[in-house]
Amino acid sequence: MDQSKEQRILNSVSYNAIKGDAESVLDCIDKYCSQKEWAMNVGDEKGLILDKIVKEADPTVALELGTYCGYSAVRIARLLKPSAHLFSIEFNAEFVPIAKEIIEIAGLEDKVTILEGHAQDIIPQLKTKYNVDTLDFVFLDHWKDRYAPDTILLEQYGLLRKGSILLADNIGFPGAPDFLKHVRNNEHYECTHYPSHLEYMKAPDAMEKAVYLG
Ligand SMILES: Nc1ncnc2c1ncn2CCCCCNC(=O)c1cc(-c2ccc(F)cc2)cc(O)c1O
Numbered sequence: 001m002d003q004s005k006e007q008r009i010l011n012s013v014s015y016n017a018i019k020g021d022a023e024s025v026l027d028c029i030d031k032y033c034s035q036k037e038w039a040m041n042v043g044d045e046k047g048l049i050l051d052k053i054v055k056e057a058d059p060t061v062a063l064e065l066g067t068y069c070g071y072s073a074v075r076i077a078r079l080l081k082p083s084a085h086l087f088s089i090e091f092n093a094e095f096v097p098i099a100k101e102i103i104e105i106a107g108l109e110d111k112v113t114i115l116e117g118h119a120q121d122i123i124p125q126l127k128t129k130y131n132v133d134t135l136d137f138v139f140l141d142h143w144k145d146r147y148a149p150d151t152i153l154l155e156q157y158g159l160l161r162k163g164s165i166l167l168a169d170n171i172g173f174p175g176a177p178d179f180l181k182h183v184r185n186n187e188h189y190e191c192t193h194y195p196s197h198l199e200y201m202k203a204p205d206a207m208e209k210a211v212y213l214g
């Protein structure tokens with residue numbers, strides 16, 4: 001059976017990255033996906049915006065929706081302080097082992113827990129099953145039409161606190177209009193728009209930061 005694109009990305013990281021060096025893992029994926037095969041990692045340009053917001057948030061508990069190959073999990077986890085942890089939810093069973101391997105090559109396996117399943121099924125379990133109190137930072141990068149309903153779930157399950165920072169990928173393309181409608185002109189959120197470009201392409205894209213005000 002032919003290997004998948006995601007398996008080929010893992011092969012490239014495994015062969016070219018320096019073990020335990022998160023930066024080299026990111027550089028390897030960005031190089032492969034800009035020169036060989038496009039893939040839906042947040043990428044180097046939007047990755048700098050992600051870095052900036054993670055540093056600003058300095059989260060103790062972070063959540064990512066949509067792990068894919070683990071690129072943004074490595075990007076986030078490499079910036080976390082020693083006591084901090086990232087939960088990343090991925091529903092595609094084929095991607096989970098690949099992401100786990102890439103996160104391990106980056107030496108960040110102790111900082112990241114990948115939870116397999118749909119966000120809408122796992123979010124309700126975060127407090128009871130995963131001992132989460134509230135989330136300091138959430139990166140939304142899964143199905144674009146799930147951003148809004150899953151944000152509402154986070155609110156309803158008391159997982160957001162005054163100052164929790166949400167950052168959403170692909171506000172420009174593929175777009176997440178319902179999410180923008182939910183957080184903008186909403187007294188419970190303070191929003192900031194970050195224009196950028198689609199990963200590894202010239203096409204415009206953007207990210208949206210939404211700070212929960214309680
Ligand atoms: N825990 C969970 N719950 C629900 N869904 C879950 C999930 N875990 C995973 N998924 C399912 C996510 C599937 C991938 C989501 N991301 C995307 O669909 C995505 C697409 C593009 C794109 C751009 C230009 C194009 F021409 C084509 C595609 C770019 C991006 O940066 C994207 O993030």
Ligand SMILES: [Mg+2]
Nearest residue numbers: 042141169170
């Ligand atoms: Mg994305």
